[in-house]
Amino acid sequence: MRNSADAVIVGGGIIGVAVAFYLALQKFGNIVMLEKEPILGTGATSKAAGGIRAQFSSKENIQMSMLSEKLFVSFKEATGAEALFDQVGYMFLLKDDAEVASFTKDVELQRSLGLDVQILKPDEIGQYAPHVSLENVLAATFCKDDGLGDPHEFLSGYDQAARRLGVELAHSTELTGIKMAGNKITNVKTNHGDISTPLVINCAGPQAKLIAAMVGAELKVAPIRRQIVTTGELSFIKPYFPMVVDVRSGLYCHKESKGMLLGWADKAVEESFDISIDPDYTDVILEKALDLMPQLEEAEVANQWAGLYETTPDHRAIIGWEPSVEGMFHVVGFSGHGFMHSPAAGSVTSEIITGKAPSIDISSLSPERFAAGIEAKETNVI
Ligand SMILES: Cc1cc2nc3c(=O)[nH]c(=O)nc-3n(C[C@H](O)[C@H](O)[C@H](O)COP(=O)(O)OP(=O)(O)OC[C@H]3O[C@@H](n4cnc5c(N)ncnc54)[C@H](O)[C@@H]3O)c2cc1C
Secondary structure (H helix, E strand, C coil): CCCCCEEEEEECCHHHHHHHHHHHHCCCCCEECCCCCEEEEHHHHHCCCECCCCCCCCCHHHHHHHHHHHHHCCCCHCCCCCCCEEEEEEEEECEEEEHHHHHHHHHHHHHHHCCEEEECHHHHCCCCCCCCCCCCCCCCECCCEEEEEEHHHHHHHHHHHHHHCCCCEEEECCEEEEECCEEEEEEEECCEEEEECEEECCHHHHHHHHHHHHHCCCCCEEEEEEEEEECCCCCCCCCCCCCCEEEECCEEEEECCCCCEECHHHHHHHHCCCCCCHHHHHHHHHHHHHHHHHHHCCCCCEEEEEEEEEEECCCCCCCEECCCCCCCEECCCCCHHHHHHHHHHHHHHHCCCCCCCCCCCCHHHHHHHHHHHHCCCCCCCC
């Protein structure tokens, strides 16, 4: 491992590798990426449902997604790696007037930013998502350009391309401390020795606040457990089934292999690093899934897992310089949307760090926004 670097990236999940790739593409200099585990992508990235969508309520999230979707489409051209962005679409089912009003307002904002989103009547839903119960459904929003991807295909593509561009990956290497001279970062300490560096890029996902605490900073990123269940093969699922979200129940589902992936966010779960599977959580997912798709009666559970969302108080990422020290940049707090936002996050971070004007104005995602009070909360979170 080098003992000196122009930048040290902490965390080899999808965000760390995307930042490494785009920064190396800008010819930034010597970059070392630290990953405490023996292989990359075993944290939150390995737990993601693979959803990629631009239907958000906040301007920055819509723009981050639209840029990311463009970069997912041109991924092979940029990295040389094969990774499929399967644009099967994303549908939100709306069951009362308040949901319809709120999503109609979001659609207006999304369309004003150039997104092609439809509002479907109940009788138009079946053509995209047959077998979904239409009981109480008043309308749905649908964006055909949204879809699904395998986080590991994209992680591996970014990793290989970043390493070809000279990034050094130090796996099984944990950041254990950060040294400063006054207010300025000078060195990082790891279980394999020190690296002198003026710049630490925090991409530690659910562990992000632990990295910030090493320089005495408080970062508002809470690890919160979420669970997923997958089913065995189902005879009735057609090849192009979109991601479907029942806004009222919070259940989301999409085609996974020859069955379905089912997920739900239990908003009552408290902050912790616990990723054990709670059987009661699984039962609620299955109950909600049966309400949404009665034909799932024939389904068998194939797999289930728990992972951590990295949640901020306003459900928007934190991207920007740590105000309390010189030399720390955060790319964290994606609140369950870090896979879909990874290309934009990597690209915009590389622009800011190399002193260029960012392609998206993300000044409202700065770490200091919370001190001034939360302004724009992202409301379309699952
Ligand atoms: C159940 C579930 C479903 C999800 N579904 C989706 C979805 O459909 N779409 C979507 O976009 N997102 C989804 N997400 C969110 C997405 O998985 C995360 O936002 C994203 O993976 C965050 O990536 P990351 O690289 O920041 O974090 P991680 O993948 O956790 O990577 C951080 C890395 O930092 C390493 N690290 C931590 N501390 C240190 C240290 N001290 N030294 C060295 N290394 C360290 C960790 O080992 C880890 O590998 C989901 C998450 C969960 C849990």
